Amino acid sequence: xxISMNNVVNxxxxxxxxxxxxxxxxxxxxxxxxxxxxxEFGSVLADANDIxxxxxxxxxxxxxxxxxxxGSIANLQRxxxxxxxxxxxxxxxxxxxxxxxxxxxxxxxxTRYTRxxxxxxxxxxxxxxxxxxxxxxxxxxxxxxxxxxxxxxxxEVGSKGEVKLVDKSNKNxxxxxxxxxxxxxxxxxxxxxxxxxEFTVPANALSQPVMINDPAKQDADVPIKQGYLEQxxxxxxxxxxxxxxxxxxxxxxxxxxxxxxxxxxxxNSITGK
Amino acid sequence: xxxxxxxxxSGMMANQLRSExxxxxxxxxxxxxxxxxxxxxxxFPDFMIHELHKSDSNSQIGAPSMAFNxxxxxxxxxxxxxxMIPDFHQGDLTDTxxxxxxxxxxxxxxxxxxxxxxxxxxxxxxxxQKNNQTSYTRNGNFTLDAQNQLVTxxxxxxxxxxxxxxxxxxxxxxxxxxxxxSDEQGNPIMVAGRPLRxxxxxxxxxxxxxxxxxxxxxxxxxxxxxxxxxxxYQIKQGMIERSNVNAEQTMVDLMETQRxxxxxxxxxxxxxxxxxxxxxxxxx
Numbered sequence: 288x289x290i291s292m293n294n295v296v297n298x299x300x301x302x303x304x305x306x307x308x309x310x311x312x313x314x315x316x317x318x319x320x321x322x323x324x325x326x327e328f329g330s331v332l333a334d335a336n337d338i339x340x341x342x343x344x345x346x347x348x349x350x351x352x353x354x355x356x357x358g359s360i361a362n363l364q365r366x367x368x369x370x371x372x373x374x375x376x377x378x379x380x381x382x383x384x385x386x387x388x389x390x391x392x393x394x395x396x397x398t399r400y401t402r403x404x405x406x407x408x409x410x411x412x413x414x415x416x417x418x419x420x421x422x423x424x425x426x427x428x429x430x431x432x433x434x435x436x437x438x439x440x441x442x443e444v445g446s447k448g449e450v451k452l453v454d455k456s457n458k459n460x461x462x463x464x465x466x467x468x469x470x471x472x473x474x475x476x477x478x479x480x481x482x483x484x485e486f487t488v489p490a491n492a493l494s495q496p497v498m499i500n501d502p503a504k505q506d507a508d509v510p511i512k513q514g515y516l517e518q519x520x521x522x523x524x525x526x527x528x529x530x531x532x533x534x535x536x537x538x539x540x541x542x543x544x545x546x547x548x549x550x551x552x553x554x555n556s557i558t559g560k
Numbered sequence: 561x562x563x564x565x566x567x568x569x570s571g572m573m574a575n576q577l578r579s580e581x582x583x584x585x586x587x588x589x590x591x592x593x594x595x596x597x598x599x600x601x602x603x604f605p606d607f608m609i610h611e612l613h614k615s616d617s618n619s620q621i622g623a624p625s626m627a628f629n630x631x632x633x634x635x636x637x638x639x640x641x642x643x644m645i646p647d648f649h650q651g652d653l654t655d656t657x658x659x660x661x662x663x664x665x666x667x668x669x670x671x672x673x674x675x676x677x678x679x680x681x682x683x684x685x686x687x688x689q690k691n692n693q694t695s696y697t698r699n700g701n702f703t704l705d706a707q708n709q710l711v712t713x714x715x716x717x718x719x720x721x722x723x724x725x726x727x728x729x730x731x732x733x734x735x736x737x738x739x740x741x742s743d744e745q746g747n748p749i750m751v752a753g754r755p756l757r758x759x760x761x762x763x764x765x766x767x768x769x770x771x772x773x774x775x776x777x778x779x780x781x782x783x784x785x786x787x788x789x790x791x792x793y794q795i796k797q798g799m800i801e802r803s804n805v806n807a808e809q810t811m812v813d814l815m816e817t818q819r820x821x822x823x824x825x826x827x828x829x830x831x832x833x834x835x836x837x838x839x840x841x842x843x844x
Contacts, residue, residue: 291576291583298587305590325658327701328591329713329774330584338642342605349643350780353577354771356584359591362774363701363713367658368731387732473730476660476704492706494730536589539807543583546818550579553825554572558832 290355291547295540297358301328302537304361309530312521319374320403320484321519323367323526331357368475373515379442380406380418381516386509388469388499391431392424392485399424400470400496403484404516408436418442418450418467422483428465429498435465446510447500469509470496563637565831570638571824574601575817577641582814585805593651593698593775594803596810597644603636648683648766651698651804653796660710662686662700662735663799664760668792672764683766684793685785687759688776689725690716696761696769696785697776698801704731714774721757721787737794758795762788 308326315321335352373383382404384390389400406426409419411433418426418434425433434450436442440462443451448467454460472478474494478486488496499508578599588594609632653663666684674680685696695716702718705711710718710726717725721739732744739758741749749756763769768781779785 290580294580294583294587298589301587302590325656327713328588329699329701330588330591330594330771332773333771335770338640340604340640342602342642344605345602345642347643348645348767350768350770352770353641353644354597355577355580355644356588356597356771358584358587359594363703365658365660365701365703369657473732474704474708474728475731477706489706493708494704494706532590535807539586539589539811540583542811543586543814546814547579547583550576550818550821553822557825557828 290357292544294356294358295543295547297331297360298540299537299544301359301361302533302540305529305533306537308364309526309533312526313523313530315519316521316523318484318519319405320371320401320517321521322369322371322402323519323521325365325367326361327363327365328359329362330359333357365476366478367520369520371517371520373512374518375514376516377514379444379513380408381514382406382444382467383512383515383517384469384509385512387475388471388509389486389496391427391468391470391496392420393427394422394424397481397487398427399481399485399487400472400478401483401485402517411435420483420485424483424485427468429468429502430465431468432465434467444511444513446512447502447504447507448511449502466500466502467511468498469500469511471499471509472496562831562834563635564827567638568824568827568831570604570640572821572828574639574641575821575824578817579814579821581641581644582810582817586807586810586814588775588803589805589807589810591699591775591803592701592800594805595646595648595651595698595775596803596805597646597771599641600643600645601639602642604638604640606634606636609633609635645767646769646771647804648681649804651801653799654802655799657798659731659733659798660702660704661798661800662702662758663796663801664698664700664793665796665801666793669762670790670792674765680765682762682764684760684762684788685777687719687723687761688712688716689719690714693778694719695772695776695778696763697774699775700800704728712774712776716774716776719759720751721759722754723759724751726756726758727751735795735797737796739795760788760793760795761785762790 305326308324312323333354333356336355338353384402392399392401406418408416411417415435428434439455440452441455450465452462477492481487581597581599585596611632650667664684669682671679672682688695688697702710708727720726734742741756743749763785769777770780772778
């Protein structure tokens with residue numbers, strides 16, 4: 288009876304994990320640049336049990352022993368890297384990456400990768416205004432430096448990430464100094480979430496980030512669009528379907544648990560009158 | 561003795577095992593590529609029972625008779641769960657949109673004739689390997705590990721048609737319906753001069769497979785399953801094969817099991833009362 292109860296309890300636990308993931312996806316329906324996640328289930332290793340009595344005459348279809356499974360577990364969480372649709376914001380510090388690539392950002396210690404394009408200008412501590420993430424992590428250029436926007440200048444970003452600094456008092460005075468770096472990570476399954484839509488690449492991973500958008504090339508490999516933001520790629524219909532299905536799954540298993548409990552009651556009342 | 565008391569107890573035990581199989585099916589209602597188990601009951605071996613206390617002219621009244629021709633008939637002394645037979649029917653294919661999800665559709669695979677001239681329906685599986693042990697699965701929820709190898713959720717390597725691990729350059733790849741890999745631009749991915757192709761094995765008698773971990777099966781039959789040679793199958797990228805457990809049927813079976821369990825307990829209780837009466841008599 289314990290195996291049966293373990294089976295349904297495992298399944299209910301797995302179902303709750305999936306509920307957590309779905310809940311997180313739904314909560315982030317309006318989070319810019321959010322990538323939805325999914326959780327997959329697999330069965331737990333089946334035990335081989337002896338069959339009693341051992342009747343050699345009995346015809347069998349399957350190999351000897353009874354293979355009884357031990358329920359299911361949630362064993363694979365993956366991110367859906369599908370591109371979110373662009374939303375026009377007209378803010379010069381909003382950048383949309385039109386394809387599979389990441390900005391490189393730093394908090395001063397770690398190098399991280401993100402697609403969160405809702406940037407702003409922040410003080411880097413040295414009296415300069417630099418392009419930064421909402422949490423203060425600085426966006427880096429191709430040489431690995433912060434992108435400095437001097438006072439009195441506005442920023443224009445080209446499709447390859449070239450930053451043009453336009454003098455606000457004299458529109459014809461344009462400085463072009465830096466280019467925002469874009470990286471492609473060949474195997475995005477190795478990305479580790481660092482919070483705030485940022486990811487780290489493990490040092491031992493075979494797939495390390497590759498810088499793209501070489502300025503010598505005519506066209507950008509992955510263009511950047513200024514004034515747009517990437518919307519969340521959560522598909523609400525899909526999430527709601529998973530939610531309902533998951534709720535029923537939980538109910539089926541809790542119903543089975545009630546049945547098993549009644550069966551245990553039956554055992555207890557064998558000697559009772 | 562009271563044989564029925566053991567029959568009733570064995571009935572309870574068999575139903576308990578059945579409930580384990582049913583709850584396991586229910587727990588795997590959402591497990592990709594899971595194949596539901598059916599518990600098969602079998603009665604204990606029959607034996608002949610004879611009338612023992614028959615008075616005949618040659619013996620004293622009440623003494624055991626030595627004549628074994630007073631047969632009462634066959635009696636089986638209970639029931640047991642003999643095997644768990646998986647149902648290898650194709651599960652429903654569902655679209656996930658994840659390029660690392662593969663599903664096998666083998667409904668149109670030609671039938672094969674087994675050694676006894678019987679037509680059977682073969683099944684196709686992905687070959688996966690962990691700790692040098694090959695197992696077979698329909699669970700196509702794959703991912704790429706840190707070494708860019710295509711692996712299952714429990715870290716088993718997915719094998720190519722040469723029996724090697726599949727190493728990909730990026731997560732942007734395509735697989736056609738026959739299992740050939742190509743890159744983003746549609747060029748075939750070559751490994752050592754050969755196009756990279758996923759291994760699909762054809763198992764003519766899937767009942768020789770036993771369940772392992774993560775919806776995978778281990779082979780226990782003769783020889784080794786061989787890669788599929790015929791057509792009649794498709795690999796679908798971005799789709800998964802759902803568990804083929806039927807929730808309604810499973811819940812009904814579980815209720816039935818519960819009642820059967822209860823009925824057996826009632827028989828046991830009835831015997832208990834009979835014995836009680838006997839003890840009451842003996843008290844005097």
